[in-house]
Amino acid sequence: MPSPDPIVNIVGLSKTFGANTVLKDVGLTVHAGEVHGLLGENGSGKSTLIKVLAGFHEPDPGASLEIRGGDVPLPVPAGGFRDLGISFVHQDLALVPDLSVVENLRVGQVVAGSRPLISWRKEKRTARALFDRFGVTIDPEAPVSALSETERALVAILRAVDELGESRTLLVLDEPTVFLPREGTDLLFAVVREIVADGRAGVLFVSHDLDEVLEHTDRVTVLRDGASQGTHRTRDLTASSLIDLIVGRSLASADPRAAGPVRNFEDVAPLARVSALETATVDGVGFDVRPGEVVGLTGIAGSGYDDVLPALYGARAALGGHLTIGEDIVSLAAITPIDALARKAVYVPPDRKVEGSAPELTVAENVTLPLLGGRLVDPRALAGKAAALADRCDVRPRDPRAVYGALSGGNQQKALLGKWLQTDPTLVLLAEPTQGVDVGARARIFEMLRETASGGAGIVVASSDYEQLSVLCDRVLVFSHGQVVAELTGDHLSKHHISDSVLGMTRQEVKA
Numbered sequence: 001m002p003s004p005d006p007i008v009n010i011v012g013l014s015k016t017f018g019a020n021t022v023l024k025d026v027g028l029t030v031h032a033g034e035v036h037g038l039l040g041e042n043g044s045g046k047s048t049l050i051k052v053l054a055g056f057h058e059p060d061p062g063a064s065l066e067i068r069g070g071d072v073p074l075p076v077p078a079g080g081f082r083d084l085g086i087s088f089v090h091q092d093l094a095l096v097p098d099l100s101v102v103e104n105l106r107v108g109q110v111v112a113g114s115r116p117l118i119s120w121r122k123e124k125r126t127a128r129a130l131f132d133r134f135g136v137t138i139d140p141e142a143p144v145s146a147l148s149e150t151e152r153a154l155v156a157i158l159r160a161v162d163e164l165g166e167s168r169t170l171l172v173l174d175e176p177t178v179f180l181p182r183e184g185t186d187l188l189f190a191v192v193r194e195i196v197a198d199g200r201a202g203v204l205f206v207s208h209d210l211d212e213v214l215e216h217t218d219r220v221t222v223l224r225d226g227a228s229q230g231t232h233r234t235r236d237l238t239a240s241s242l243i244d245l246i247v248g249r250s251l252a253s254a255d256p257r258a259a260g261p262v263r264n265f266e267d268v269a270p271l272a273r274v275s276a277l278e279t280a281t282v283d284g285v286g287f288d289v290r291p292g293e294v295v296g297l298t299g300i301a302g303s304g305y306d307d308v309l310p311a312l313y314g315a316r317a318a319l320g321g322h323l324t325i326g327e328d329i330v331s332l333a334a335i336t337p338i339d340a341l342a343r344k345a346v347y348v349p350p351d352r353k354v355e356g357s358a359p360e361l362t363v364a365e366n367v368t369l370p371l372l373g374g375r376l377v378d379p380r381a382l383a384g385k386a387a388a389l390a391d392r393c394d395v396r397p398r399d400p401r402a403v404y405g406a407l408s409g410g411n412q413q414k415a416l417l418g419k420w421l422q423t424d425p426t427l428v429l430l431a432e433p434t435q436g437v438d439v440g441a442r443a444r445i446f447e448m449l450r451e452t453a454s455g456g457a458g459i460v461v462a463s464s465d466y467e468q469l470s471v472l473c474d475r476v477l478v479f480s481h482g483q484v485v486a487e488l489t490g491d492h493l494s495k496h497h498i499s500d501s502v503l504g505m506t507r508q509e510v511k512a
């Protein structure tokens with residue numbers, strides 16, 4: 001139960017970039033012992049608020065911040081958040097994969113030079129005690145690269161808790177679950193509950209996942225266009241009242257039934273065929289994709305489903321197999337992205353920051369890259385195309401000259417998807433297409449994909465978001481141990497059927 005003891009109190013917070021005020025007189029109170037959700041559409045100002053707490057942004061004059069009842073002068077000085085008992089875990093987790101777990105726990109102190117002599121034996125014991133306290137079984141000596149995504153997130157969170165020690169006030173989790181498989185989030189939230197259990201600290205949890213927020217938070221504050229829509233007790237909210245607060249209107253297409261009747265593609269000739277695909281985690285998988293069809297690939301982490309798309313595009317080398325596309329049969333051990341693009345196959349990777357874009361270029365430059373093709377082009381024509389694309393994909397702000405890396409995460413994703421969909425592709429390969437995307441943008445992305453499919457393209461979506469698969473797909477292939485163990489169609493395309501199948505309760509071929 002949340003205690004009514006406010007540990008962090010922000011009043012009248014505004015932030016202006018140039019002519020754009022992105023936080024408008026926002027207030028936020030977090031209580032000791034509570035998990036407090038911070039929600040809002042992409043670009044609504046969540047990260048900006050967090051960056052003010054982190055001392056990264058200076059707020060406009062007039063804001064005030066109290067920690068445990070004491071006034072804190074703004075701006076927070078760089079690194080000053082630690083003295084305030086605040087710690088942050090961002091999406092990228094900031095772990096060094098080549099170092100061990102215990103080295104990662106101490107890397108900050110080593111780099112800062114505050115602990116010149118470290119007894120690693122003692123540190124391992126301390127790490128074990130930390131993990132035991134939170135019921136986590138992770139080997140402190142294991143390299144971080146050998147951990148699952150869930151274990152990595154747990155290490156990053158417990159490192160943040162450990163760094164604050166007894167003085168901890170607020171742990172800020174900025175979408176830490178966005179790259180996690182579903183089964184990992186329960187474990188993560190058990191740890192989050194334990195962190196607030198002694199009633200000393202609070203957790204501020206940023207997420208776009210409404211189910212997660214409704215299940216795991218005590219209260220939520222919603223931002224819309226930089227203004228607060230109030231703080232609400234989670235138990236007084238439903239998914240649809242929360243959507244109304246976030247988007248400012250009801251969203252019919254968030255309902256899976258809005259996808260329309262499931263279509264049957266059995267008699268349609270395939271436009272692409274994957275045969276005998278072998279990768280480090282995939283063992284002889286084959287499937288067809290027909291024009292207009294959306295095929296989903298899913299499974300638990302390590303089942304192989306997330307290894308298929310990079311192999312089809314040549315982004316990660318396959319050990320064997322073939323892709324038949326149009327008249328061509330291409331070896332998947334040799335395919336390169338250039339081969340794939342030449343056959344109008346495009347790939348949108350899950351990690352848009354690392355693989356998908358050039359963050360230092362403008363939105364216009366990013367979205368028009370695939371149109372250049374080595375030719376001389378008229379910059380004004382490209383700017384026009386970029387503006388039309390931003391309009392179509394609802395990229396905010398609508399300024400093609402904005403630096404791509406300064407867009408909010410969800411707006412980067414919309415721009416990236418639009419960039420490839422405008423090339424009129426034949427085969428669209430998408431990994432987690434709505435990761436980090438708000439409910440409104442998600443509906444827009446679903447519409448864009450449906451339009452692309454109805455234009456005759458085939459779409460393959462690899463995702464661990466069962467609801468997304470149930471809304472988008474005509475057929476879902478469930479992976480286990482590198483093989484397809486179930487094919488779900490028709491009435492079996494519900495979120496619950498997909499989830500049951502992935503969790504091994506329906507391990508037979510299910511046909512509607």
Ligand SMILES: Nc1ncnc2c1ncn2[C@@H]1O[C@H](COP(=O)(O)OP(=O)(O)OP(=O)(O)O)[C@@H](O)[C@H]1O
Pocket residue numbers: 017022040041042043044045046047048049396397406407408409410411436438
């Ligand atoms: N450094 C910056 N310079 C200019 N504008 C910025 C800067 N940082 C953020 N913005 C703008 O501020 C607005 C709020 O962005 P912010 O990243 O806070 O949104 P968000 O709610 O965290 O979105 P998301 O859910 O997509 O992560 C956006 O319009 C963004 O383009």
